[in-house]
Amino acid sequence: MKGIYALILTLVLSVGLISCADQKASSNNIKEDNEVSSEVNNEIISNKEDKVEDSQKASDTTKEEQSSKNLKEKSNEYELVSKNYNKNNVKINYPEIKKFNDDEKLKSINKYLKGCALKVLDDYVKEDPNLEAVNLNVNYDVKFKNEKYISIVYEGEVNVNGTAYPSSIFYTTNVDLESGNIIRLSDYSNVNDILNKLKDPKNIKVIAESDELAAAQKDFILNIGNDKLINMIKNADFHEVNTKIESPKDGVYSYFDKDGVVISLQVNHAIGDHAEFKLKA
Structure with a gap:
């Protein structure tokens, strides 16, 4: 147990x-x-x-x-405001820059913007200092602007007492904002390249109100001799001579936008008074 x-x-x-x-x-x-x-x-x-x-x-x-x-x-910011010139039956609108980062350049730029805009009056004040017989209206369109350049187109119409019909007005102003100066087509493009493009029917686009008008304007430029046309290109746009703004002697102007360069030539009234040719970049 x-x-x-x-x-x-x-x-x-x-x-x-x-x-x-x-x-x-x-x-x-x-x-x-x-x-x-x-x-x-x-x-x-x-x-x-x-x-x-x-x-x-x-x-x-x-x-x-x-x-x-x-x-x-x-x-690089700046502001564009509209200014206008009024006298009797003459009215011209043009831009002015404000809030620019360089006061001296700002004065220079605005001097050119105003001077070029009103330069069209030179054709009329010689015979009519008070512009009493002129009915003119011009507005502007900013085609391109950034921190380096501004390109402006002026368009309008003028009718002088005693003339048979009103005429179209077209001119441009291009400004280099870095230098504060106006620039010409020859300053920002190669004139030989421009000539070759203007002479190539496949390369140019005519900015016109109708196909018929575009065809007539294209024929017009293709019939200009190369020597004459290249001189017109070289002399295009407003320029300064001894501090005085001068108009292009052949009435050729240019402007540019984001897509390329546009050349304006004076043509006879029957085909539009002026013709615009847009060149492919």
Whole structure:
């Protein structure tokens, strides 16, 4: 009987020892799992901090680039306002620049804008100083402008007492904003290239009110001799001689827009008074 009790006691003690060992092992495993989880969480937090720091650096760099770009754009900003000349039945609208970043250049630019716009009056004030017999109306259209150039077209109509019919008026002004001076076709284009393009029927587009008028104007320019035409091109546009603005002697003007250069030639009244030829860039 004593032997049986001893056997039972031995079994109970064995089970107790095994249970304690399992609990200790489980406790150690939980501790190890917690340590691993803590390390993973720390790594995730560290990665998040790195990403936030990288994102902040990228954001700061972008802000610096935008700030620099905005400052550059602001320095090149200018404003165009309309001015007008009125006398009796004469009215000419023209642009004036404001808020330019160089006061001296601003004065020069506006002098040319006004001077070229009113130069058309020279043809009439010689015989009619008070412009009493002239009915003239001219408006402007800015064809191109950026921080370096501005190109302006003036169009209108004039009717002088005693003449059989009114005539169309067309002229242009191109200004180099960096130098503050007016520029001519020969200043911003190669005259030989212009000649070749004007003589190539496939290369020019006539800006006209009808196909019939366009065909007549194209024939007109194709029939001009090369020597004469290249001289007309060289002398195109307003220019300055001894501080005085001079008109082109052959009545040829140019302007440019985002698509290319346009040349205007005087033609007879029957085919429009003037013709515009757009050259492919």
